[in-house]
Amino acid sequence: xTDTTLYPVPQSALDHTLCDHDRYMKMYAQSVEDPEGFWRDxxxxxxxxxxxxxxxxxxxxxxxxxxxxxxxxxxxxxNCVDRHLETDRDTVAFIFEGDDPSVxxxxxxxxxxxxxxxxxxxxxxxxVKKGDRVTLYMPMIPxxxxxxxxxxxxxxxxxxxxxxxxxxxxxGRLDDCQSDFIITADEGIRGAKTIPLKANVDKAIQILKExxxxxxKKVLMIAHTNASVPLTSGRxxxxxEELETVDADCPCTPMNAEDPLFILYTSGSTGKPKGVxxxxxxxxxxxSLTHEYVFDYKKGEIxxxxxxxxxxxxxSYIVYGPLSxxxxxxxxxxVPNYPDSxxxxxxxxxxxxxxxxxxxxxxxxxxxxxxxxVTQHSRASLRLLGTVGEPINPEAWNWYYSVVGDKRCQIxxxxxxxxxGGAMITPLPGATALKPGSATRPxxxxxxxxxxxxxTILEGAASGNLVILDSWPGQMRTVYGDHERFVQTYFSTxxxxxxxxxxxxxxxxxYYWITGRVDDVINVSGHRMGTAEVESALVAHxxxxxxxxxxxxxxxxxxxxxxxxxxxxxxxxDETLKSELTKWVxxxxxxxxxxxxxxxxxxxxxxxxxKIMRRILRKIAEKDFSNLGDTSTLADPSIVEDLIxxxxxx
Ligand code: WT7
Numbered sequence: 001x002t003d004t005t006l007y008p009v010p011q012s013a014l015d016h017t018l019c020d021h022d023r024y025m026k027m028y029a030q031s032v033e034d035p036e037g038f039w040r041d042x043x044x045x046x047x048x049x050x051x052x053x054x055x056x057x058x059x060x061x062x063x064x065x066x067x068x069x070x071x072x073x074x075x076x077x078x079n080c081v082d083r084h085l086e087t088d089r090d091t092v093a094f095i096f097e098g099d100d101p102s103v104x105x106x107x108x109x110x111x112x113x114x115x116x117x118x119x120x121x122x123x124x125x126x127x128v129k130k131g132d133r134v135t136l137y138m139p140m141i142p143x144x145x146x147x148x149x150x151x152x153x154x155x156x157x158x159x160x161x162x163x164x165x166x167x168x169x170x171x172g173r174l175d176d177c178q179s180d181f182i183i184t185a186d187e188g189i190r191g192a193k194t195i196p197l198k199a200n201v202d203k204a205i206q207i208l209k210e211x212x213x214x215x216x217k218k219v220l221m222i223a224h225t226n227a228s229v230p231l232t233s234g235r236x237x238x239x240x241e242e243l244e245t246v247d248a249d250c251p252c253t254p255m256n257a258e259d260p261l262f263i264l265y266t267s268g269s270t271g272k273p274k275g276v277x278x279x280x281x282x283x284x285x286x287x288s289l290t291h292e293y294v295f296d297y298k299k300g301e302i303x304x305x306x307x308x309x310x311x312x313x314x315x316s317y318i319v320y321g322p323l324s325x326x327x328x329x330x331x332x333x334x335v336p337n338y339p340d341s342x343x344x345x346x347x348x349x350x351x352x353x354x355x356x357x358x359x360x361x362x363x364x365x366x367x368x369x370x371x372x373x374v375t376q377h378s379r380a381s382l383r384l385l386g387t388v389g390e391p392i393n394p395e396a397w398n399w400y401y402s403v404v405g406d407k408r409c410q411i412x413x414x415x416x417x418x419x420x421g422g423a424m425i426t427p428l429p430g431a432t433a434l435k436p437g438s439a440t441r442p443x444x445x446x447x448x449x450x451x452x453x454x455x456t457i458l459e460g461a462a463s464g465n466l467v468i469l470d471s472w473p474g475q476m477r478t479v480y481g482d483h484e485r486f487v488q489t490y491f492s493t494x495x496x497x498x499x500x501x502x503x504x505x506x507x508x509x510x511y512y513w514i515t516g517r518v519d520d521v522i523n524v525s526g527h528r529m530g531t532a533e534v535e536s537a538l539v540a541h542x543x544x545x546x547x548x549x550x551x552x553x554x555x556x557x558x559x560x561x562x563x564x565x566x567x568x569x570x571x572x573x574d575e576t577l578k579s580e581l582t583k584w585v586x587x588x589x590x591x592x593x594x595x596x597x598x599x600x601x602x603x604x605x606x607x608x609x610x611k612i613m614r615r616i617l618r619k620i621a622e623k624d625f626s627n628l629g630d631t632s633t634l635a636d637p638s639i640v641e642d643l644i645x646x647x648x649x650x
Contacts, residue, residue: 017430389526
């Protein structure tokens with residue numbers, strides 16, 4: 001049962017707020033009635049080298065085209081670093097908390113400026129030019145942010161690949177965006193375990209050469225653990241050596257508002273991952289504005305987003321949003337359960353964190369270890385608790401609210417996507433009363449709508465597919481190198497509307513409740529995995545003839561990956577093959593794509609036209625055998641009986 005109680009706005013949020021309920025209502029109304037005027041006013045939160053006179057030029061149908069602040073010029077790095085120097089040179093930008101709790105350091109805006117300038121000069125010295133794509137494969141250390149900002153400073157386009165992806169995945173992404181410059185570290189450390197980043201990069205370069213006939217020119221390596229790793233002369237360069245040779249000053253390249261800022265790969269329901277492209281002006285404005293309003297951020301507060309910079313959350317809410325607002329943020333290298341599952345709250349006390357932003361999966365993981373790990377830490381500094389990545393179940397919400405937040409902190413459940421650049425449906429502290437499990441209401445400029453399968457817009461309380469009716473500045477502009485795929489994926493389901501891929505319910509108070517993906521995307525621990533991607537990895541194994549992958553409920557991860565595989569005729573399936581397949585998927589995609597369960601299937605349920613009936617496979621994985629729905633179009637009903645019999649035995 002969902003809890004429909006309205007939790008009143010906590011006093012702490014009312015005392016603090018920059019936007020109370022009336023102001024939110026007024027601003028929201030203005031933003032949707034007069035987007036031009038609203039964004040003309042709000043563009044001034046950024047520093048422009050050339051102030052835009054054009055504001056909104058967007059089209060969701062006909063030729064789909066999204067342009068904001070088109071004739072403006074700015075630099076994202078300038079807005080995140082340089083413009084703060086005069087007043088805030090000594091303000092702390094980052095507090096680094098290592099995986100090892102004894103490792104801590106602080107980086108002021110003045111320090112950040114010289115680190116980023118040097119980094120940018122290293123890139124320039126090694127031939128990186130405006131518009132080049134630079135790939136990052138990094139641990140969660142401050143240098144990852146320096147690298148991103150250095151790219152932005154000189155107009156290079158960064159493509160960050162999460163450190164949990166495999167060499168195969170890196171190679172595919174290098175090829176897709178034709179990137180020949182990689183920034184990495186010798187190793188990463190998470191939960192006292194090392195991750196062989198440089199070795200993975202070496203292997204990726206090998207694969208790139210063999211399978212894609214492409215070369216990488218340079219690998220810039222940061223010594224993080226000082227492990228001894230093989231170096232390729234002429235190709236590999238050492239950050240610490242290069243640092244000695246460059247200047248601590250580097251000018252910011254003026255960029256057009258619509259020049260690309262970064263590419264970030266994300267999974268879709270079909271094919272290989274898409275390179276989501278974000279541009280400079282609109283994205284930065286969106287990251288900046290949403291960071292300030294959603295977290296009600298005020299200068300001097302300590303803010304901590306636990307995401308990794310390999311995901312959009314890290315881009316928008318560790319790097320671009322907070323830095324553009326001159327915030328002080330914690331950068332955390334570790335994991336929630338090391339040295340123990342009280343680590344979050346230990347760090348909260350240690351650095352006196354006021355604002356804490358994490359994922360429901362992390363909340364569930366620490367929740368199960370017991371309240372004492374929370375209550376033994378004071379947490380008195382906390383004022384606001386945020387979540388992102390997947391629907392939060394009311395049980396976890398209540399635990400976060402009552403146990404972690406002692407019922408005095410504002411909760412913000414923020415719904416958004418890699419594609420949206422920043423938060424879209426979210427409470428605003430001090431403005432929005434809460435309901436556990438609801439992302440509540442749209443932020444400024446966002447016009448959500450719910451549609452039925454026929455494309456009719458549903459009014460009032462209703463359930464349907466979630467679309468957004470008009471553009472907002474933080475919207476992705478295209479799929480890198482494949483605009484047709486962008487149009488197909490987001491604008492072809494419902495003509496003239498941006499389709500999110502999510503199902504959603506709106507209640508009688510106008511609150512939105514995201515119900516999860518309606519396409520073939522699985523949300524594993526708040527990370528997107530395309531079923532097609534995992535399936536093609538599985539069938540690439542020489543013993544496997546066919547595979548079908550679905551999501552199923554998982555206590556901690558939200559959704560787990562359930563794989564049905566059909567072996568080649570001469571193969572006797574057994575437990576050894578199961579673990580071999582799990583390992584195989586880890587190498588093909590990465591640990592985050594590891595199947596949680598594999599079921600051998602002599603055949604897969606298909607329609608007479610050969611389409612796999614995933615709906616049935618989902619039900620079997622959920623052990624919901626009584627409710628398989630219409631099975632009349634099945635080519636061979638005995639296959640389903642067989643799958644059920646095997647599942648029942650487990
Ligand atoms: C998908 C986007 C946004 C950054 C992290 C994930 C799901 C995200 C919520 C939320 C319910 C959520 C949606 C969305 N999602 N936040 N607060 N409540 N669902 O970014 O990898 O692009 O995934 O995550 O299904 O479509 P992403």
